[in-house]
Amino acid sequence: MTTLSNRYETEPAKQRPTMRDVAALAGVGTKTVSRVVNDEPGVSEAKRTRVLRAVEQLNYQVDMAAGSLRRAGRRTLSIGLLLPSVANPFSGEIHRAIEDALAPRGIAVFAASLDDDPEREKALVAAFIRRRVDGLVLTPIAKSQAHVIPQHSHDLPIVFIDREPTGIDADAIVSDNAIGGSRAAAHLLSHGHTRLAYLGDRTDIQTARERRRGFLEELGRSGIPASQVPTIEDLHDEEAARRAAHELLNSQEPPTAIFSSQNLVTFGAMRALKEEGMSHKVALVGFDDFALADMMEPGITVIAQHPERIGKLAAERILARLDGDQSQPSTWVVPSELIVRGSGELLPPPQAI
Amino acid sequence: MTTLSNRYETEPAKQRPTMRDVAALAGVGTKTVSRVVNDEPGVSEAKRTRVLRAVEQLNYQVDMAAGSLRRAGRRTLSIGLLLPSVANPFSGEIHRAIEDALAPRGIAVFAASLDDDPEREKALVAAFIRRRVDGLVLTPIAKSQAHVIPQHSHDLPIVFIDREPTGIDADAIVSDNAIGGSRAAAHLLSHGHTRLAYLGDRTDIQTARERRRGFLEELGRSGIPASQVPTIEDLHDEEAARRAAHELLNSQEPPTAIFSSQNLVTFGAMRALKEEGMSHKVALVGFDDFALADMMEPGITVIAQHPERIGKLAAERILARLDGDQSQPSTWVVPSELIVRGSGELLPPPQAI
């Protein structure tokens, strides 16, 4: 409220200046203006400064859309990013890493949330293609991406993140989900646990299945058959996870250690443990790190993913493809990391050994 | 790796189909194709289905950029969103609310991070204007936004969020920072505290100053002059806040209650309290809510903001302006809310009363 005039009351809403306006004011041809604003050679110093002055005076900004329409290659210097949700901190980290990697090249990022909805996946991919993005980074949801990606977008660089795509051959960046799961198992086993349980996410999500597989296989290698491991799955929110954990803790033979395959599931498990007064009695390892994990009582041991590395790699793949990389698409795996904070190092009670 | 052919090996990288291709295949004029894909009337059913079949077959998608170049009004159906950082959960919530409000109108969101850097603010605004976004939602940083927003963008809807702009007359959506601060003070006073301290963010940030002002004014009304309130400011990260809190707690007359003006500052204070074993002895109220605040020991009482409401209002303002709203720009205030969880209800020790 500092100025007096209302931005919205100025009547004629004067047109945004075009290159022609600048050319007219500077007394040159439009092509000369084009050369100046694009830093192309072949313009005398005298004209260059005249043009720059006119640009300044009119506050002219090129229309990139019009430019890329004519320009060879048709680059729009924008990419589309499809995440589970832009409000999700894990996605936010990926987003930021991608932005940081693309900004130096002047590439802007369209971001959108999928909410695990295959319909949205398809619609948003189409919306971005209509906007002629130079590349696409996306977390796949639909069973197959073949129908999501139109045939004739074959030259559009696409990188899948977090989950590998199906039905289409493209670059992908994923965490080592199975290895992470086995890492969790090995860690708990090394502290003497023999009664372990698994709390997992929706089984139609590939990463969740991988984490479970890695966890159970590692237990199997230590002589604990999967049939002996209570496994509760399809937990998609904190409340469901909380109830499942309560159920586990009140079962006939409660586990002495729990592996939760995802953030919200971990939160639910933490709640249940706290409510049962078992936070310091039953070990917990969660997949995926989160803020303040070290401030919990006890601190929560996790298998941390590295969203910033996933994002950086995804952006690098897009750039490489834009720069003409024709190599076979492949999958890059970002290693997970065990972070020890207390909850995963609780020992089983003597009688349970 | 499901299919055999490499997407990047198909030699001629065939051109994306245009309206002309569709028209040729369907045996009609381009304008008829245009009418069909834009759902305009005046096309016989026979031709309509022929066009749709051709669209399907070629997997044609309109080029929105080319369309809006010609189309009156020049809408690109995209907006620019400038946040402190897309990786910041508070920003993520705002982002999501904006996306949800604009998606039904087919508007896509460019998101970018400012990192509190006025240079980036200016550069990113320019980048979005070059892309001809239909509107701009931004968290202002520079001392004045007058030079950030070019003169001739006077018809471009702009909404400022979180902080009010200076030097430009535009809509703004903010939290009731001062009231929130006074709410925190009143809450702590009502539990008998008389020795309170303030831990604050960078003093050049308007919101931080407002929160402090509200807090101190409320104390003043209860007869506690600002001069008696230890005030440590310019804390921009968790570590600085932690050190400041330690200092406070080890001072001659340590406070019995602390108000921290921002998330990272709250985290630092929590750390210091835990390290000093004072978590249950010194009251703490933080500005801004965060995940797992209720799982801390004790739960952290906060003055919660409502990012989802801020985002929704911002999007609604943009839409109203796009729809021709010419009213005076003004500021909308989103009320904060006290959430009681334990840390703010700790009583001062008897000897301190």
Added chain:
DNA sequence: TAACGGTTAGACAACGTTGTCAACGCCCTG
């Protein structure tokens, strides 16, 4: 049968920019 109105259809120009190309002026060389 002629005139008319309504519907359907496509030719054409234009949106703001850049690639292509021809033309201009200047300086240098033979």
Added chain:
DNA sequence: CAGGGCGTTGACAACGTTGTCTAACCGTTA
């Protein structure tokens, strides 16, 4: 002094789409 080469410059078409406008066709009415 003619000719060649080089550095500048702008006219023009084209990018993919849509607004405008006119034409063709249909059925109806006088």
